Amino acid sequence: MFLYFLKKLGVILPTFFGVTLVAFVFIRCLPGDPVLLMAGEHGMSEERHAQLMAVYGFDKPILVQYGYYLKQLAHGDFGTSIITRQPVLNEFKTLFPATVELSLCAMIIAVFFGLPAGMIAATRRGSFFDHTVMTGALAGYSMPIFWWGLLLIIFFSGILGWTPVSGRISLLFYFEPVTGFMLIDSLLSGQEGAFTSAVSHLILPAIVLATIPLAVIARQTRSAMLEVLSEDYVRTARAKGLGPQRVIGLHALRNALIPVITVIGLQVGVLFAGAILTETIFSWPGIGKWMVDSIFRRDYSAVQGGLLLIAAIVMFVNLAVDLLYGLINPQIRHTD
Amino acid sequence: MTETTIQKVVAVRETRDDRPTGFRAVLTEFWSYFSENRGAVMGLFFFIAVILVAVFANLIAPHLPNQQFRDALLQPPFWQTGGDFRFVLGTDAIGRDMLSRLIYGSRYSLFIGCIVVSISLVVGVLLGLMAGFFRGWVDTFIMRIMDVVLAFPSLLLALVLVAVLGPSLINAMISIAIVQQPHYVRLTRAAVMTEMTKDYVTAARVIGVKSLRLMLVTILPNCMAPLIVQAALSFSTAILDAAALGFLGMGAQPPTPEWGTMLAEAREFILRAWWVVTFPGIAILTTVLAINLMGDGLRDALDPKLKRS
Numbered sequence: 001m002f003l004y005f006l007k008k009l010g011v012i013l014p015t016f017f018g019v020t021l022v023a024f025v026f027i028r029c030l031p032g033d034p035v036l037l038m039a040g041e042h043g044m045s046e047e048r049h050a051q052l053m054a055v056y057g058f059d060k061p062i063l064v065q066y067g068y069y070l071k072q073l074a075h076g077d078f079g080t081s082i083i084t085r086q087p088v089l090n091e092f093k094t095l096f097p098a099t100v101e102l103s104l105c106a107m108i109i110a111v112f113f114g115l116p117a118g119m120i121a122a123t124r125r126g127s128f129f130d131h132t133v134m135t136g137a138l139a140g141y142s143m144p145i146f147w148w149g150l151l152l153i154i155f156f157s158g159i160l161g162w163t164p165v166s167g168r169i170s171l172l173f174y175f176e177p178v179t180g181f182m183l184i185d186s187l188l189s190g191q192e193g194a195f196t197s198a199v200s201h202l203i204l205p206a207i208v209l210a211t212i213p214l215a216v217i218a219r220q221t222r223s224a225m226l227e228v229l230s231e232d233y234v235r236t237a238r239a240k241g242l243g244p245q246r247v248i249g250l251h252a253l254r255n256a257l258i259p260v261i262t263v264i265g266l267q268v269g270v271l272f273a274g275a276i277l278t279e280t281i282f283s284w285p286g287i288g289k290w291m292v293d294s295i296f297r298r299d300y301s302a303v304q305g306g307l308l309l310i311a312a313i314v315m316f317v318n319l320a321v322d323l324l325y326g327l328i329n330p331q332i333r334h335t336d
Numbered sequence: 337m338t339e340t341t342i343q344k345v346v347a348v349r350e351t352r353d354d355r356p357t358g359f360r361a362v363l364t365e366f367w368s369y370f371s372e373n374r375g376a377v378m379g380l381f382f383f384i385a386v387i388l389v390a391v392f393a394n395l396i397a398p399h400l401p402n403q404q405f406r407d408a409l410l411q412p413p414f415w416q417t418g419g420d421f422r423f424v425l426g427t428d429a430i431g432r433d434m435l436s437r438l439i440y441g442s443r444y445s446l447f448i449g450c451i452v453v454s455i456s457l458v459v460g461v462l463l464g465l466m467a468g469f470f471r472g473w474v475d476t477f478i479m480r481i482m483d484v485v486l487a488f489p490s491l492l493l494a495l496v497l498v499a500v501l502g503p504s505l506i507n508a509m510i511s512i513a514i515v516q517q518p519h520y521v522r523l524t525r526a527a528v529m530t531e532m533t534k535d536y537v538t539a540a541r542v543i544g545v546k547s548l549r550l551m552l553v554t555i556l557p558n559c560m561a562p563l564i565v566q567a568a569l570s571f572s573t574a575i576l577d578a579a580a581l582g583f584l585g586m587g588a589q590p591p592t593p594e595w596g597t598m599l600a601e602a603r604e605f606i607l608r609a610w611w612v613v614t615f616p617g618i619a620i621l622t623t624v625l626a627i628n629l630m631g632d633g634l635r636d637a638l639d640p641k642l643k644r645s
Contacts, residue, residue, distance in 0.1 A: 030500055314487060
């Protein structure tokens with residue numbers, strides 16, 4: 001297992017350096033003077049320009065600059081936002097819980113509905129339910145989620161007036177963040193109605209973000225289940241007289257879950273991509289909206305830092321999924 | 337490229353039962369598999385309809401896409417009070433006919449799909465062939481770069497690339513192609529590595545076939561099946577991603593009647609005029625759904641091994 005871990009790490013490390021290289025090159029590929037971009041100052045004098053060149057190290061050879069950048073990263077310095085003058089890492093830390101909360105809720109919705117839907121569809125293959133689930137899943141997979149979010153706003157916020165249009169909680173409530181998760185913080189604050197308000201703000205964005213993972217999980221569960229159901233050991237279990245619930249719940253499901261877990265792990269990248277759109281539509285103050293806003297504000301050092309941090313998180317989660325997978329399924333860690 | 341794969345399948349079949357050969361037989365064979373999947377056939381017909389609409393947009397569309405009717409701002413579709421048949425699906429905030437814009441918009445979506453798939457397919461297949469054929473450091477080098485591209489969430493990387501290149505439809509297409517091509521590289525590499533172990537490749541080597549010919553003529557045609565399926569699926573992803581970039585203001589720029597850009601312009605009217613938001617989305621959804629249905633059918637027909645159900 002340790003060897004397997006080392007092997008995975010051996011793949012991840014060069015990739016991580018590649019990612020830092022992309023983030024490093026990004027800011028140097030932008031059209032315009034890098035010093036002006038980084039400093040965000042207008043009408044600076046020649047001396048100030050030269051001084052800043054030296055401060056940012058742009059006067060040094062490119063390799064030295066890259067080394068300097070890596071050294072900064074190693075010290076946990078991901079740059080300073082041009083607009084807010086705050087360290088990028090701090091901004092990221094304050095906004096990150098909002099994205100995690102949204103993504104977790106979306107993932108819970110996706111698994112909670114996708115897994116049973118795929119399972120039942122597989123056991124009743126060819127039935128009306130099966131066709132409905134598969135058509136729905138394909139539609140969900142094909143969904144432009146930014147439009148889907150707007151539709152839900154029209155219907156639930158506009159026509160029915162059930163949910164608010166944007167934000168994480170009503171402005172009527174204020175409390176210091178403890179965990180950064182609004183659902184938990186609102187409960188801890190003990191203010192009446194705070195939790196309900198948080199839920200009503202969260203529900204639509206979570207549904208929108210859950211759509212694609214839900215479709216993928218339902219499809220994957222169905223196909224994994226169908227494959228397992230045709231295996232000999234399932235036939236054996238049936239032949240020895242086990243009830244269908246026991247066969248499906250105990251024998252089939254456990255084996256069908258292995259590929260499904262991988263797929264769930266792989267959705268982390270999808271969730272981040274979806275968060276960019278979902279957070280923009282619902283003005284959800286998370287990482288996705290922050291990245292889009294930073295691009296529009298030309299706050300390129302925030303974009304650079306955010307890009308690197310997001311890639312690092314996605315890679316870390318994928319590594320964790322790989323390790324978990326190797327733990328569940330010994331075959332994996334002994335092959336390749 | 338479709339033919340070669342199917343020809344192979346047909347050739348195998350023909351040794352068993354002497355069916356007629358030729359292009360028609362190949363098509364018949366393919367169709368018999370493809371048409372088993374009713375959804376796929378429906379998707380195909382819808383897709384053909386979209387192509388026809390795009391080609392004949394200037395004949396079908398009642399108005400020009402950017403023509404403004406100052407007397408009809410935010411006019412609802414004809415079946416609602418206040419709507420009339422002049423603007424079947426209503427007009428947008430500056431009095432442009434929705435239907436005409438949607439019809440012209442189909443051109444952009446198909447164009448995006450074609451360009452993105454062509455770029456990522458050609459580049460991806462070449463890199464994948466090299467990686468799978470030469471192995472060693474070439475393989476490691478190419479695959480590590482692909483790992484780096486895959487480490488970023490696709491839409492985020494596309495967004496940042498557009499920020500570097502400058503927001504426009506062309507740059508959005510280039511960015512999406514870059515983000516998508518690792519999938520082609522991986523697929524091609526895996527297929528090439530499987531094919532390399534087979535006897536016909538060894539035989540070709542023994543005869544003295546040169547590397548380049550071996551790669552492109554001997555091996556590549558036998559790797560096409562998964563690539564065609566991937567091409568169909570990434571066609572739809574390209575349309576979705578381009579619409580998303582357009583929606584974020586990083587793709588096609590107004591007044592281009594691109595569906596995602598139309599949605600972005602319509603955002604502020606969502607609670608006042610449902611039609612300006614609803615119709616472009618339906619256009620994106622149905623087109624993407626049709627292509628995905630088709631892709632599923634292609635997968636089942638071309639590669640039974642990939643068959644999921």
